Amino acid sequence: MTRSRRGRGLAACAVGIIASATLVACGSSSGTPELIWYTNPDNGGQAALAKDCSTPQYKITTQLLPQDATQQRVQLARRLNAHDDSIDLMSLDPAYTAELANAGYLAPIPQALQQTLRQQSFKGAIAASSWDGHLAVAPFWSNTQVLWYRKSVAQKAGLDMSKPVTWDQIIDAAVKTHTKVAVQANKYEGYSVLINALIAGAGGQIASNLEKGDDATIDVDSTAGKDAAAIIHKLAHSSAAPPDLSIAQEGQSEASFAAPNGGFLTNWTYIYSAHHDAMKGDLGYARYPRTVADQPSRPPYGGIGIGVSKYSKHVGLAMDAVKCLTSPTSQGKYAVAEGNMPASAAGYDYPALKKAYPADLLKLFQQSVDAAGPRPVTPYWSDISGALLSTWHPPASVNSNTPPKSAKFIDDVLHGRSLL
Numbered sequence: 001m002t003r004s005r006r007g008r009g010l011a012a013c014a015v016g017i018i019a020s021a022t023l024v025a026c027g028s029s030s031g032t033p034e035l036i037w038y039t040n041p042d043n044g045g046q047a048a049l050a051k052d053c054s055t056p057q058y059k060i061t062t063q064l065l066p067q068d069a070t071q072q073r074v075q076l077a078r079r080l081n082a083h084d085d086s087i088d089l090m091s092l093d094p095a096y097t098a099e100l101a102n103a104g105y106l107a108p109i110p111q112a113l114q115q116t117l118r119q120q121s122f123k124g125a126i127a128a129s130s131w132d133g134h135l136a137v138a139p140f141w142s143n144t145q146v147l148w149y150r151k152s153v154a155q156k157a158g159l160d161m162s163k164p165v166t167w168d169q170i171i172d173a174a175v176k177t178h179t180k181v182a183v184q185a186n187k188y189e190g191y192s193v194l195i196n197a198l199i200a201g202a203g204g205q206i207a208s209n210l211e212k213g214d215d216a217t218i219d220v221d222s223t224a225g226k227d228a229a230a231i232i233h234k235l236a237h238s239s240a241a242p243p244d245l246s247i248a249q250e251g252q253s254e255a256s257f258a259a260p261n262g263g264f265l266t267n268w269t270y271i272y273s274a275h276h277d278a279m280k281g282d283l284g285y286a287r288y289p290r291t292v293a294d295q296p297s298r299p300p301y302g303g304i305g306i307g308v309s310k311y312s313k314h315v316g317l318a319m320d321a322v323k324c325l326t327s328p329t330s331q332g333k334y335a336v337a338e339g340n341m342p343a344s345a346a347g348y349d350y351p352a353l354k355k356a357y358p359a360d361l362l363k364l365f366q367q368s369v370d371a372a373g374p375r376p377v378t379p380y381w382s383d384i385s386g387a388l389l390s391t392w393h394p395p396a397s398v399n400s401n402t403p404p405k406s407a408k409f410i411d412d413v414l415h416g417r418s419l420l
Contacts, residue, residue, distance in 0.1 A: 033313075035058050040072060069189045081103075084311065087311070088308065094304075106307045106309070107318070125303065130377070137306055138323075143341060146299065147165070183245070202295065229392075236396040333350065
């Protein structure tokens, strides 16, 4: 239904592939097949798993993708569109799984492995990893955002953090205590994640009827969209906004929170391991803030699924590797090493993980994944996200007119009436 048009779109990405990419050999000098795993940047956790999961039948080696998820998508799309057989395995952001699967670039996961993955994985992880009723990639880790806060700031502001808090409450608390609320609001995918979570938390969605492809219904112009816009407007125009709000990604928002005037932060699970010791007991955590007081929040869903390229020379061996790389034990090891949580409940039972994190925090992570509001699963997400960012950035420009303006521009982009 959407394959032909998306194929043309991805074909455009392929211009210059030979000039812009160096192909990697697919076999080792010993004759043992070498599986090349393209990974998102981390501190070496994926490379360690590649070594652990290598066998006498194959060796897994890693190649790093760019830091930015959008650039990861561009590089993989270019190579896959050129039928580049130097990619065997790839770590995929859930935002782009549907696009690559719909284009026919991913090798089908065998039914036996699909059954194993469905049995072990969280429902949210399965939903984010599926396309057209089938698992397109194997859930590897499932990330979620929570509200990180300084206990001393919340106490000074009079906030009861044992109860759900709203965005209005934490912005007001930061203003009262002369501290900051740090979020990701640069013009990149992380800001789309924030907008999506705010809209979902108000009971809305960015798009529906996704099975219609580029004729999906754009739902941004709604009460939920206006509630989301009001929060962004309030933060951007308050003293709680960090000076770098409009260019803040995960690292910048983390730095704002760690500064002396840091108060509150929405960010991923790795924050605990990065800052618990340095904050000396002042680091608190709670469920993602509510958009509206009477509805539970829908925390962001992130993570990585491992896909196998249709053009790999070793599809069967790559599927064997996927089974090892995404096992609960591997997920637990990776969570300990990188702070990115497992995509399975069994992964949370890994002894070293249970030792490294408080039990209530691990429970919060799992509850947040279950309650998460994933971004729309559609091959057209890159177009929708790009149009969303074009109309919601910078944050200080957002107002009540943003949702209708955004909805129209997204629809125009999807139907070729406007260009990003």
